[in-house]
Amino acid sequence: MRSATSVFLNGRILPLGEAKVSVLDRGFIFGDGVYELVPVYSRVPFRLDEHLVRLERSLAAVAMRNPYTAAQWRRHILALIEAQPHADQGLYLQVTRGVAPRDHAFPQSVEPTVFMMSNPLVNPPPAQVEHGAAAISAQDHRWLRCDIKSTSLIGNVMLRQLSAEAGAVETILFRGTRLTEASASNVFIVRRGVIASPPKDSLILPGITYDVVVELARANGMPLELREVSEKEVRAADEIWVTSSSKEVLAIVTLDGAQVGDGRPGPHFRRMYQLYQEFKRKVMRAGKTEAVSAA
Numbered sequence: 001m002r003s004a005t006s007v008f009l010n011g012r013i014l015p016l017g018e019a020k021v022s023v024l025d026r027g028f029i030f031g032d033g034v035y036e037l038v039p040v041y042s043r044v045p046f047r048l049d050e051h052l053v054r055l056e057r058s059l060a061a062v063a064m065r066n067p068y069t070a071a072q073w074r075r076h077i078l079a080l081i082e083a084q085p086h087a088d089q090g091l092y093l094q095v096t097r098g099v100a101p102r103d104h105a106f107p108q109s110v111e112p113t114v115f116m117m118s119n120p121l122v123n124p125p126p127a128q129v130e131h132g133a134a135a136i137s138a139q140d141h142r143w144l145r146c147d148i149k150s151t152s153l154i155g156n157v158m159l160r161q162l163s164a165e166a167g168a169v170e171t172i173l174f175r176g177t178r179l180t181e182a183s184a185s186n187v188f189i190v191r192r193g194v195i196a197s198p199p200k201d202s203l204i205l206p207g208i209t210y211d212v213v214v215e216l217a218r219a220n221g222m223p224l225e226l227r228e229v230s231e232k233e234v235r236a237a238d239e240i241w242v243t244s245s246s247k248e249v250l251a252i253v254t255l256d257g258a259q260v261g262d263g264r265p266g267p268h269f270r271r272m273y274q275l276y277q278e279f280k281r282k283v284m285r286a287g288k289t290e291a292v293s294a295a
């Protein structure tokens, strides 16, 4: 039966109101957990294998046991998707180290807590895709393991709040004079027809959408460089894009109030946006995740 508020907790699908976790859960006390957000189109989870690989990597980085095999994750995820009334969803999952008396050091032999919920997918509205969005910038004051998709998100939350208060969709981050990413997305720039984005290192989250954009650019002959990008280059860019599972690819047309390029989403953005939508449609038709090929 499909109910709007079915969630998954430790192996069971149950109504949201009945899902309860102890206040001693280390996710609540320490933010001691990792997570994923998987976009679901027409009930097909997009790039699920890649999300599960990144989850495995985050768990290993914080020395947590993966409670499920990939096949078990897939089964639980598909069951939760099926339990929702909406076809397009944003499936959130988190694994915490579990419930134990408060002590920073890892507890011995506790069961991880696994929670999943799947809400209606919220993509940028068509007018924002068409006209682009505003961003501001800030210094990246987060820790040095931004490659781990940790639930300890206070740094990202504080940085995102800056742009929320400025009426902007994102906060683009510089560590010193080097571009890292944004508070909840990766960043690409285009200058003289060449797309550039920072390489995947410990200062950015290895985005699943970032990978799709890189694969689409390469498969379609769009020049692309993964290398250090300076703040100066960002401010002089013809185009700036942010990418994430929910934003997909979104053009930034003002940065700190200054126009980016001619102040409209550029031709490279339009091409990439179209390639991304075509790829999504192909995946939905196939009913499963598949590799990028040239359009």
Ligand SMILES: Cc1ncc(COP(=O)(O)O)c(C=O)c1O
Residues within 6 Å of the ligand: 037, 156, 181, 182, 183, 184, 185, 186, 204, 205, 206, 207, 208, 209, 210, 243, 244, 245, 246
């Ligand atoms: C800090 C940060 N960078 C990048 C991303 C984009 O990752 P993905 O494309 O896997 O959604 C996210 C997504 O939530 C994020 O929080």
